Amino acid sequence: MDNIQIIALAASLLSLLFAVFLTRNVLSHDTGNDQVKFIGKAIQNGAMAFLSREYRVLAIFVLVVAVVIAALIDFDLLGRMPNGATDSGIPQTAIAYLVGAVGSGLAGFIGMSIAVRANTRTAVAAQNKENGLNAGLRVAFNSGAVMGVSVVGIALLGVTLMFVAFTDASIVAGFGFGASSIALFARVGGGIYTKAADVGADLVGKVEQGIPEDDPRNPATIADNVGDNVGDVAGMGADLFESYVGSIIATVALAAAGASTLSTGESELILFPLLVSSIGIDASIIGTFLVRTGEGASMGRLLWSLRIGIFSSGALVLIGTAAAILLLELDFNLFWVVLVGLVAGQLIGTASEYYTSYEYSPTRKLAEQAETGPATIMIGGLGLGMVSTVIPGLVVIVAMYAAYQLADLYGVALAAVGMLSTLGITLATDAYGPVADNAGGIAEQAGMDPDVRERTDALDSLGNTTAATGKGFAIGSAVLTALALMAAYSNTVNVSVFNIMDLNVMMGLIIGSITPFLFSALTMQAVGRAAYEMVQEVRRQFREITGLMEGTAEADYARAVDISTRSAMREMILPGIIAIAVPIVVGVVLGPEALGGVLIGSIATGFLFAIMMANAGGAWDNAKKYIEAGNVGGKGSEQHSAAVVGDTVGDPFKDTSGPALNILLKLMTIVALVFGPLFIG
Amino acid sequence: MDNIQIIALAASLLSLLFAVFLTRNVLSHDTGNDQVKFIGKAIQNGAMAFLSREYRVLAIFVLVVAVVIAALIDFDLLGRMPNGATDSGIPQTAIAYLVGAVGSGLAGFIGMSIAVRANTRTAVAAQNKENGLNAGLRVAFNSGAVMGVSVVGIALLGVTLMFVAFTDASIVAGFGFGASSIALFARVGGGIYTKAADVGADLVGKVEQGIPEDDPRNPATIADNVGDNVGDVAGMGADLFESYVGSIIATVALAAAGASTLSTGESELILFPLLVSSIGIDASIIGTFLVRTGEGASMGRLLWSLRIGIFSSGALVLIGTAAAILLLELDFNLFWVVLVGLVAGQLIGTASEYYTSYEYSPTRKLAEQAETGPATIMIGGLGLGMVSTVIPGLVVIVAMYAAYQLADLYGVALAAVGMLSTLGITLATDAYGPVADNAGGIAEQAGMDPDVRERTDALDSLGNTTAATGKGFAIGSAVLTALALMAAYSNTVNVSVFNIMDLNVMMGLIIGSITPFLFSALTMQAVGRAAYEMVQEVRRQFREITGLMEGTAEADYARAVDISTRSAMREMILPGIIAIAVPIVVGVVLGPEALGGVLIGSIATGFLFAIMMANAGGAWDNAKKYIEAGNVGGKGSEQHSAAVVGDTVGDPFKDTSGPALNILLKLMTIVALVFGPLFIG
DSSP states (O other), rough: OHHHHHHHHHHHHHHHHHHHHHHHHHTTTTOOOOHHHHHHHHHHHHHHHHHHHHHOOOOOHHHHHHHIIIIIIOOOOTHHHTTTTTSSOOOOOHHHHHHHHHHHHHHHHHHHHHHHHHHHHHHOOOOOOOHHHHHHHHHHHHHHHHHHHHHHHHHHHHHHHHHHOOOOHHHHHHHHHHHHHHHHHHHHHHHHHHHHHHHHIIIIIIIIIOOOOTTTTTTTHHHHHHIIIIIIIIIIIHHHHHHHHHHHHHHHHHHHHTTSSSSOOOOHHHHHHHHHHHHHHHHHHHTTTTOOOOTTHHHHHHHHHHHHHHHHHHHHHHHHHHHHHHTOOOOHHHHHHHHHHHHHHHHHHHHHHHHHHSSSSHHHHHHHHHGGGGGHHHHHHHHHHHHHHHHHHHHHHHHHHHHHHHHHHHHHHHHHHOOOOHHHHHHHHHHHHHHHHHHHHHHHHOOOOHHHHHHHHHHHHHHHHHHHHHHHHHHHHHHHHHHHHHHHHHHHOOOOOOOOOOOOHHHHHHHHHHHHHHHHHHHHHHHHHHHHHHHHHHHHHHSSTTTTTTHHHHHHHHHHHHHHHHHHHHHHHHHOOOOOOOHHHHHHHHHHHHHHHHHHHHHHHHHHHHOOOOOHHHHHHHHHHHHTOTTTTTTTTTTHHHHHHHHHHHHHIIIIEEEHHHHEEEHHHHHHHHHHHHHHH | HHHHHHHHHHHHHHHHHHHHHHHHHHHTTTTSHHHHHHHHHHHHHHHHHHHHHHHHHHHHHHHHHHHHHHHIIIIISOOOTTTOOOOSSSSSHHHHHHHHHHHHHHHHHHHHHHHHHHHHHHHTTTTTTTTTHHHHHHHHHHHHOOOOOOHHHHEEEEEEEHHHHHHHHHHHHHHHHHHHHHHHHHHHHHHHHHHHHHHHHHIIIIIIOOTTTTTTTTTHHHHHHHHHIIIIIIIIIHHHHHHHHHHHHHHHHHHHHTTSSSOHHHHHHHHHHHHHHHHHHHHHHHHHHOOOOOOOOOOHHHHHHHHHHHHHHHHHHHHHHHHHHHHHOTTTTTHHHHHHHHHHHHHHHHHHHHOOOTTSSHHHHHHHHOOOOOOOOHHHHHHHHHHHHHHHHHHHHHHHHHHHHHHHHHHHHHHHHHHHHHHHHHOOOHHHHHHHHHHHHHHHHHHOOHHHHHHHHHHHHHHHHHHHHHHHHHHHHHHHHHHHHHHHHHHHHOOOOOOSSSSSHHHHHHHHHHHHHHHHHHHHHHHHHHHHHHHHHHHHHHHHHHHTTTTSOOOOOHHHHHHHHHHHHHHHHHHHHHHHHHHHHHHHHHHHHHHHHHHHHHHHHHHHHHHHHHHHHHHHHHHHHHHHHOOOOOSSSSHHHHHHHHHHHHHHIIHHHHHHHHHHHHHHHHHHHHGGGOOOO
16 A cells, blocks of 8 residues: 555544544534424434435445446446456445445445434524524534535545555546435435425415424424435535545546656556545644634634635645645646646636625615515526526636646546635534524524524525535536546546537437526426425314414324425436446437537537536525615515525525436546446547 | 539529629618607618628628638738648638638628618518508518528628639638628627617616607617617528538538548538529528518417418428439439538427417526516426437537438538538528517607507517527527538648547637637626616716606717717627637647547537527526416516516527537638648648
8 A cells, every 4th residue: 555545544534533533523513402302303303314214225225226336347247347247346436436435435334413403402502692603503503514524534534545455536427426426316306305495384384374494383394304414415515425536536547647747657647636635634624623713703704714724724725735746756747737626616606606695786786676576586586597507617717727737637627626625614514503503493493592693694504505506616626526527437438539410419419408497497397396294294284173273283294204205205316327328328329429428518518517406596585685684675574585586596596406416416526437448438 | 514503503692683683672662750760870870881881891801811811821921721722812701701701791781781771671670550560570471581682692602713713622611711700790890789679778778767669768768779670680590601601612622521421522522502492592482582471470370471481491401402313313322411410400489489489388488487586487498408409409500410410521511412402491580579679669769550550469479489590590500500611621721630638639628618708708798888878878978868758858879879889899809719729729839630639529519508598598488488478477577677688688698608619610710620730740
């Protein structure tokens, strides 16, 4: 084993140890009175019920795919693999696939287990009159950090072990495929779950019955809380787990391309991404200690406290990378590539923030369009989402160009690794949001002092901003990773020219462009159907349970949870199959060149579509919040109702369909990478 | 001059003669009483005021571009043209450009002049108790047919004369560029005009003041009527003029590719598209005579009467083409290509109809989603629009594949010619819609018998269906034309390989994918701004003109018309400049390979985006109509209000941004084709 591999294993183990430390810290906090405990328990149970159902479904799926991989790739039963069946007699790719799936599932499980325990504790901590804001922030952020460091720890551990065991990047790609499979279902299933519950709760509770959000009388309120965890915590974690792993695999696969232009040899370039990731883990851990705030902090101050953590980590990564490069006498261009990746990630995140935060004019202007009703705020939001694709699109182009000039295609992949190097902390700021959101809900449901809700609301607002940045970041890293994986695919199938004027490539490209539309349609419609079922159930409970509205009888939360769970399980299948089937069918029928067209078509279109949806959704959400803060008519006005419509449409945009596209891009490329050899000749 | 060129000139002159015949027929109808005359005059004046303002702006633009073309292309002042400056000393490409621009402008002018005269006559004809439905249909349809045959007549005349004069397809491409320039502004300007008026009229009139649509008290009602003509008649005409011309030019340019696989020589293949178009013109003229219906006809019967015309024309084209091929002893594959094009056009149109007509389940289900409010019908409509891209996408892929197998890239271009061969009549069924729509408005404003409105409503419903089919058809033909023009571009710049793995091509592809998003955002936001101004003006009039609501004072229609006109002029500039600047900037900075990437990126993404917008918009519109017909709660219900929101959002989707994308695709490719030689080396 190489020294750098040992460093990577050490860093990942450190990361997991730190996760244990943070977990103990979070769990040491008070869980509140019986009512808070009851609510917390209900959310925990709902979340675990969902995860166990989901994982059972996925276990079957993963096993079937593993058998297919073992048969077609490892044992080459079709006799189509260029190098024939594996010599060792061990189904290496299938094993890597299983490990990747289990690793991703495990990271999601850990992140969620702690998130659902942290939300009550955050609410309780926020009760402290002296320093409730900081205490709440610490609990919520630490629980997010558990997710962050678990994801990077397990991912780096897994991918390093796979390289130690199998060496060959095309086998380790199986690990990425496993992670992708879980990510797809976690994102799509979680996204459907959370929005069915959210939309269902809002439409009947807020609109029809006129009771506040998170009111305990609303039967869907627990499902709504659970949804934040399964969608935004587990889904986001699995998504970025996949990007993290995918970018490392792609970099390794493209090491030869890098060696042709850099003064560093291929063997060092193969190890370099592990080194950057290791440095990033250490930097992230240090960064988490810097996140703290004083009481009565403004929104800007709160945001700044998170940013200090992120920026410090970024700076540490750069310092560490520069030092390592000088020490190991590697090509200094590698440093610039990492810098390009980090900066590009920040720029894309900042662009998302600009378009979706009501601190800036786009969202404020959007809120003003509520003056003329729901139709104009819809038009405005869609327009905002579309125009917001331009900056991230150009950033990706420029980053790609710079990284390519510095280190050929290897640079493009390494830029993604650089972008994701501080994932431990960026994901923490992201996963923190739903915990704070839930804490607010719990404060409401448990009838805590209004002060508490005020503090959790401040934490939640912050969470919305970090969620928007996080989404931009997730998409940006997904597209760079996918482009890098596509380059690796080109190597694997030994096709260096995908000519657009070749009819097959052109057809593939159009097919690829169609997939994000189809995929988004299916997920949108799934949310529509699931929400409709939820609406029926909530209406039924209000109708049939006497005393529910008066607060003398209790809602049947479990049934609402069950409906969301079942809908999510049922609805995630078709989009999942399409994402895996399209590249395989095109590869078999039209060949590897056409498949290259599919990949680039889906990446280009899906990337922009994902940003459009994420930013339109975020802007509608915050336009509503801006109005609720007393602007443009304020809460309860006509304008507010119009903004609620925008927000409701934005929910599946930003939390289901948009993020699911990230996975679609990556999954399709990694399917192409794993099965590519079968399509040759 | 070749015999086929003579045939083409004869066919185009016949077409123009037929336009004169139809015009006389339409004008021979009664123009009604003084009130009807007054309204008709107001619409005419408004439309002509818009056109004259628009054409004055365009004249400057066109002259500037012509000078640029003459300087850079014809006289080669930069010394970059492969063959140097023109030998003849005549700025041929610039002349072709001017002729194309004038031709497209002329066709729009003719179509609109007759449409604004036909609407009052249609309303008056529909007053006939005996056969008002058929009489109304004939007047409206004949006026649409004037547009149809004028477009094909002028287009074929122009393009044939250009080929006679200049021979070289790359010079005649200037003609296409001229047509494109006008089309862009006509579509974008007209689209902004019509939706500003429509949304403005609806938001204040229907929603705030509670007066019916087309109520004469609404100050924006005349502007709304004018808008139907400038957007749907002149805009659509210019759009398809461009496709018609573009597909012929592309086919001619690709004749060499065709000759390499067909048993027919290049010189015949150059003339063949003119022959198909000539046959198509004759077939369309014959088809128009078959459109008639009996009194009290059902929707199905009315639709059938239009279809008889279209299908008969299609059959005649096939018979004529087969006969011509046998007679001239050409390769019979050419027949199959024309068939592929015709069938593909019908399939795409039918798919649009399926997704947007309330005769079918998608729109009915969408209407039901109004049960849970505006948010769910918005989500449903967006999902419907996305999923509706799949069939047209696959049809284009299959058609492209089949055409390519039959006759190489020449086949792809010829399929577009085949698809558009019966444009004379398909455009007639399309341009007929706004006339019927206007007739209904006039019947309302002039206080005609409710029977009349019932008949015009039947004609209008039919118009909505044909408009949806027409939009699908326009997009389908645009994408085939653009793909063919792109192949011609590849020849012109002498680059046969656009490799996706080449960084420049990849960057270009992402830039190309961004443009439809940016372009749509700009047009959507333009409609938002223009509608906002209109709302302010209408509100002002209701506030300041005493007696307006009581009907004792008259609204200031002219000011509303003026606002729409000015907004349209102002807002069409930026999107127009982007469409022309993007390919030129990329060509200069990143080179011809990257520009190829831009083209395919914009075609693939823009095509699907356009369909999504057109079909979502159409479905929302018809879901509202379905509810108004007494379903899902009926008119005036909560569900109806929800559907109105959907319809309002759908308006700029289907009538501004979506259709404008057709032009964007074609304009960018033709700019690349014309300026391509400058980017070589």
